[in-house]
Amino acid sequence: MKTNPFNIGHSHPVWLPNTMTWLYRQISELNSHCDNYIYCEKTENLDVFPIDRLRCFSEYPTKTKIRDRIIKRIGLSNGLNALVYAMEFDKINLLHSHFGHVGVTGASIAKKLGVPHVVSFYGMDIHKIPKKYPHFAMKYEQMFADTDRVFCEGPFMAKSIIKLGADPDQMCVHPLGIELNKIEFSPREWHPGKALKVLIAASFRPKKGIPLALEALLAVSKHTNLEISIVGDAGYDSDSLREKGRIFDFVTQHEMQNMITFMGFQPHEELFNLAKEHHLFIHPSLHAADGDSEGGIPVTLIEMAATGLPVVSSTHCDIPSLIQDQETGWIAKENDLNDLISTIERAIADVAKWPLITKNSRKHIESNYDALKQSKKLFEEYERILNAK
Structure with missing residues (x-):
């Protein structure tokens, strides 16, 4: 019998590099508040970061992956239909993209699903990505328009993201927690x-x-x-x-x-x-x-x-x-x-x-910076967004 009120999707390309213990902790601590589903393109270190409800695109049938790549190549969609179908099947209520550049695609997927979208910035996505790929400035602008909340770790980071085009009212300073x-x-x-x-x-x-x-x-x-x-x-x-x-x-x-x-x-x-x-x-x-x-x-x-x-x-x-x-x-x-x-x-x-x-x-x-307190605060933000819809 389902006890948690919401299904939250989390998007990150790889689950999970060995330097990202902090992301594993953040999502794991949320499990006492909501059901969390991971959507990624490939996996690594699963022995270190075991997780329930993991959906990996690389494990989908070959025909599905080839079809999505062809559709993406000819410009008919973003080529992530398989992920959209998976999220529909999982009845995702809200999609949380981890890293700003991941949120560019995440916002598009959430829009297709008709669910709220939130994104967390962590560092390289603020300065390195826009500097290396200037076209991301426009992509970020569209993402912010289609995003309900933008999470960041502190006031300096918040100001940096606002300079990228986020509305100050979207920002939520949410420090990462530790155990x-x-x-x-x-x-x-x-x-x-x-x-x-x-x-x-x-x-x-x-x-x-x-x-x-x-x-x-x-x-x-x-x-x-x-x-x-x-x-x-x-x-x-x-x-x-x-x-x-x-x-x-x-x-x-x-x-x-x-x-x-x-x-x-x-x-x-x-x-x-x-x-x-x-x-x-x-x-x-x-x-x-x-x-x-x-x-x-x-x-x-x-x-x-x-x-x-x-x-x-x-x-x-x-x-x-x-x-x-x-x-x-x-x-x-x-x-x-x-x-x-x-x-x-x-x-x-x-x-x-x-x-x-x-x-x-x-x-x-x-x-x-207590992970237990921070996970509760993060869920409360999810709850506010979902209850406002």
Whole structure:
């Protein structure tokens, strides 16, 4: 017997890259409020991100896929009739597109179905996609016209999306949540004279600022004994592989091999285990040359701060909503090497304040970034939209 009042469709091309734990969590937490259906073009990491009600286009009959591609090629439709049929069969009440460029197609599908459409922006869709594909400016304009609500992670991101053409009344600031009930809070202690264990955890992409972090840590290492662990790796795309080359070249050129351990991608649970062994987390995000950005706040930054790990980051995008300097962490000017060096040194000098600052940080996260609270708020937005129809 059906207990949840609504069927919500979620559209994302791939279910699910290993760096998108945050999206898995967001949708999984919604299951106590509504029935959620995933629509994608291909799947990966299903052992890590198992999900009920998964509809994958690549698994549809070959005849259906060929027909849709032909129809798309000759311009009679967007070529996604199979997804429309699947959503009709599932009796979807509302379609939620994840990422702005996904919403371009999602808005068209929702219009065909006669259901409300909402879209969430996450970062690359705000600056990188429009810069690389200028024609998306017009596509976004049409999408906004056919969309009921636009979700984003913070006020900086909201302003950026409004510049793309969204109506301010469409915007809903909705920070991503983390599983606080599973994250133990343990304030760190470090004694000057001992090795300071620094953790960096991010995919190897220019927006993560890893080379900048290493250059700053190299300067700090002249007077502080550092042990640096880097969790993460490159993806398969050329931009990510180039960034990996930059990182390794810097380490080799400056003979930092003895102070750095590259750990590759690690399971989510193992990252939390590693966090317990470190004293300081560094994440100096920045706007990449190709326009890529965090958009809002890196979820890993929220998670690491929630463990009680002191964090140093930058004024990039909505990070200042999470980190207030010397209150909930330490924050440097974006892409400013000298200020990052100074900020790391301030964080080290403030070791006596770590217990208070990390306690403030955890309290702030509990108030604003709890996945259970955020999933309820997201469902309430769905409910408002559906009840208004």
